[in-house]
Amino acid sequence: MDDFDLELRAGTLDDAEIVADLEAARNPEDPRDPMMLRHWWTAGRPPDEVHMELVAEREGAAVAFLGAGHDPWDTIPKRFGWLRPLVHPKHWSLTRFGQLIDAGESWLREEQGAIAVARLRESFRDELRIFEDRGYREVRRSKVSELDLVAGREHLLASAGRSREQMKKQGVRLMTLDQDDDPDRMRKLYELSKAAEQDIPTTVPLRPPPYDEWHRFWFENPGIRPDRYWIARKGDEIVGLSVIGFPPKRGLPWTFFTATSRSVRGQGVARALKCETVAQAISLGAQRIRTNNDGANAPILHLNTEMGYRPIDPVIELHRELGT
Ligand SMILES: CC(C)(COP(=O)(O)OP(=O)(O)OC[C@H]1O[C@@H](n2cnc3c(N)ncnc32)[C@H](O)[C@@H]1OP(=O)(O)O)[C@@H](O)C(=O)NCCC(=O)NCCS
Known part of the structure; x- marks a missing residue:
């Protein structure tokens, strides 16, 4: 019983x-x-x-x-x-x-x-209903999507090739973090990451972390390795990053973050970086990867659709005033 x-x-x-x-x-x-x-x-x-x-x-x-x-x-x-x-x-x-x-x-x-926040997959309908019965209301939803690296292999590798050429013409160098010998690379990456995080659409504000906290969060993560952390360089600056986390023991790889500096947006840098992470995931034998993006984040959702990501179970963000 x-x-x-x-x-x-x-x-x-x-x-x-x-x-x-x-x-x-x-x-x-x-x-x-x-x-x-x-x-x-x-x-x-x-x-x-x-x-x-x-x-x-x-x-x-x-x-x-x-x-x-x-x-x-x-x-x-x-x-x-x-x-x-x-x-x-x-x-x-x-x-x-x-x-x-x-x-x-x-x-x-x-x-x-003052406000209770819960995030929950839409398919957990019974749980959603219980929250709603208690006065929780949807304030945002994020789109979770999955990319089939087996079915999409040729298309993805061809896109990666095209993006690489385009970046070369634009003077943008793509590499993994371990290949970058700039002694100041971590500070530059931190500044880029901190600024771009503030551009992610959100209702609950994201607190900018101090450097040490940021470093621990990303580089003590057992799913992250510098040789799988992609960056884009233009001259002396780091202008973009994209990183897939590969869980060491079990679970699917997920894109943890993609970001570009405002000065280069709309020039294909995020697409090129995402393509490199995906090409690498293919070479590592991954069969599918996932990503989770806010439903109002139009540029990244556009890129995902174009690459062939298909939407799966979205995540609903529910809020409730705690006064009562
Ligand atoms: C999302 C982000 C990484 C995109 O970077 P980017 O360098 O501008 O990306 P790209 O130039 O490679 O591609 C952007 C695409 O989105 C399109 N786009 C831009 N705004 C758009 C909008 N409002 N609606 C639809 N598409 C849009 C662009 O036209 C471009 O597509 P195209 O090349 O087919 O024309 C960048 O805006 C960013 O760093 N944002 C903050 C961090 C973030 O939200 N990261 C993603 C979540 S982890």
């Missing part, structure tokens, strides 16, 4: 493995990598983020998880706090899912949060 109560206890870093398994059970097609999750929980989050984790465990497996958190209030214009409730599909019930939302909201209220 499946009539036990969830006994939630405080989560620790040691739970990364069982929580990754729980996430994998919810999404078997793209199972969460435990090392990646550990990274998101450590170097992958701002050191001053306020957060809490609860886990319910049975026979050594996680049956439920709740994460919640927020940036320090004096660093953001509105008191947004996020919550992430997860119940193992074998043990999912409306009551259990609701219990996690309650726990997340009451923690956020104690923290004086």
